[in-house]
Amino acid sequence: MRKRIILPLVALAGLYLWNASWLADAPDTPRLSLIAHRGVHQTFDRTGLTSETCTAERIFPPEHEFIENTLPSMEAAFAAGADVVELDIHPTTDGKFAVMHDWTLDCRTDGSGVTRKHDMATLKTLDVGFGYTADNGKTFPLRGKGVGMMPSLEEVMDHFPEGRFLVNFKSRDENEGRQIAEMLDANPRWRDRIMAVYGGDEPVEEAKRRISGLQGYGKKSALKCLGFYAVLGWSGYVPAECRDTLVPVPANFAPWLWGWPNRFQARMHEAGSSIILLGPASFDDPGSTGIDTLDQLELIPPNFSGYLWTNHIEVIGPAMATGRR
Numbered sequence: 001m002r003k004r005i006i007l008p009l010v011a012l013a014g015l016y017l018w019n020a021s022w023l024a025d026a027p028d029t030p031r032l033s034l035i036a037h038r039g040v041h042q043t044f045d046r047t048g049l050t051s052e053t054c055t056a057e058r059i060f061p062p063e064h065e066f067i068e069n070t071l072p073s074m075e076a077a078f079a080a081g082a083d084v085v086e087l088d089i090h091p092t093t094d095g096k097f098a099v100m101h102d103w104t105l106d107c108r109t110d111g112s113g114v115t116r117k118h119d120m121a122t123l124k125t126l127d128v129g130f131g132y133t134a135d136n137g138k139t140f141p142l143r144g145k146g147v148g149m150m151p152s153l154e155e156v157m158d159h160f161p162e163g164r165f166l167v168n169f170k171s172r173d174e175n176e177g178r179q180i181a182e183m184l185d186a187n188p189r190w191r192d193r194i195m196a197v198y199g200g201d202e203p204v205e206e207a208k209r210r211i212s213g214l215q216g217y218g219k220k221s222a223l224k225c226l227g228f229y230a231v232l233g234w235s236g237y238v239p240a241e242c243r244d245t246l247v248p249v250p251a252n253f254a255p256w257l258w259g260w261p262n263r264f265q266a267r268m269h270e271a272g273s274s275i276i277l278l279g280p281a282s283f284d285d286p287g288s289t290g291i292d293t294l295d296q297l298e299l300i301p302p303n304f305s306g307y308l309w310t311n312h313i314e315v316i317g318p319a320m321a322t323g324r325r
Helices: 002-018 070-081 154-157 175-184 188-193 200-209 217-233 262-270 295-299 313-321
Strands: 032-037 082-092 097-099 165-170 194-199 215-218 246-249 273-278 307-308
Touching: 002 215, 032 070, 032 313, 070 082, 070 154, 070 313, 082 154, 082 175, 097 154, 097 175, 154 175, 165 175, 165 188, 175 188, 175 194, 188 194, 188 246, 194 200, 194 273, 200 215, 200 217, 215 217, 215 246, 217 246, 295 313, 307 313
Parallel strands: 032 082, 032 307, 082 165, 165 194, 194 215, 246 273, 273 307
Antiparallel strands: 082 097
16 A cells, blocks of 8 residues: 555656756856847737737827838837847749738738739838728828838848848748748858748748758647647657747746746757747737736746747837846
8 A cells, every 4th residue: 555655656756856947957158039029010909819800900009100020110129129020021923022911911001912912112112001090090190101111031131231030931832931041042141140930831841941050930830849748748758849949938838838947948958949938828819929018027937048029129128138027
């Protein structure tokens, strides 16, 4: 009888110690890098979001005039302390990449139709601030202020010779991975500027296959990484989907990961991966939540080493610079 009690207790104790964060060494020189999602941009009410929601029609009253995915918004993000700016791309009919979030033009701009079915010259004529409203269409505070401001990815690379970027593929077309690889082959000085890629699994995997050392994750691979680790990580096993990549971790899911934070960080580092700490996610809002308020800084573990995702770099950047956590 005694053995039946003692052996399970010993096994549980061993399992606990094997995954104990406090027994894992913290990084010798932890480095926290800030990712500014969409640069400095207009944020919006996330209640009831779907893939069809026009978020420009539900922004909060503007506190600034920056428009996402434009050069001024990226400049402001770097000035506020961003180490990396996240941006979204679509291929154009003339072989460029347009930096634009939406699949179609109708929500944010005075254009219409699928973004990738236009050439860059046409996209350059549009007003990217046209559709923003905070009062259900009574006023449009950014209308006329974004004419000609949709950049190409090539323009971004030229404009920020020292900037680093996380590139979001908005489709599942593997040809986009090939296209970005060809762009970097033709402009090798830009290679170090692309920190990583993410989005559709197919273009991400194609880009990683063609570009040596490029990190990145797809939507499916990220879910598999966290799911498999949550089930099997007690053994120290790191799934293939978690290796040599970026591992996005919602802050409210993190405590359920075996060994969080120090042991988990050590395992991911040994597997050649970096962690992106996101804001709390939910089934109602599984999207790009970030560490966006000063209160949420408490969600960052001591000695965390990795990337921090934020939608409010203008708030979080200065706070981190002054050591406020």
